[in-house]
Amino acid sequence: MTKKYKIISKFIKDLSSETPNVETYLFVRDNISNYQLNINITSKALKNKLIEINTTLKFEDPSENTHKSHFEIVSATIVQVTNEIKEKDELQKIILCDVQNEIYDELTKSFLNLLHNSGYPNIKFEKKIDFEELYNQKFN
Known part of the structure; x- marks a missing residue:
């Protein structure tokens, strides 16, 4: 199956x-x-x-304490889609699933570098996000 999009740039x-x-x-x-x-x-x-896709990762404490740090990264991905895309759900799947699967490893590596350089060297994200599963839960 040929991809119906191309990542032009990301930053x-x-x-x-x-x-x-x-x-x-x-x-x-x-x-x-x-x-x-x-x-x-x-x-x-x-x-x-062209589509600009912004993926934001936040690492935050959900509790109500007063001592909190804030960690956030926003990654922009510029994607060009082909003329073959006719349906909205096809485009949604590209944005929410396919592109995320392509950029996620590099994005989390950058985010973990930020956390480690901020004085928290032992942080790891054990669980990889399954974008396919999240997409299917939301739209099926």
Whole structure:
């Protein structure tokens, strides 16, 4: 099966690590296991069958404590789709599933570098996100 899209370019649009003070750093370091990885995917149509896909990863503490650090990366992927794409659901699958599967490993590697360089060297994301499964849960 031939791909109906081509990744033209990708780049880090925004990168953020915020730890306001030493007390917060020490608290977060001891409680980093409470943090969860969240993902958000948005897209915007451009000219000439181009689409900008923004994939945001946030590593955050869902609890209500006052000592929190903020970690976020936004990756932009520019994709050109072929004329063969006629259905909206076909385009959705490319944006939410196919492109994500292609960029995810590199994106998480960049994000983990940010976390490690921010003073949290032992963080790993054990579970790889199954975009195919998430897509099927949402749309089937």
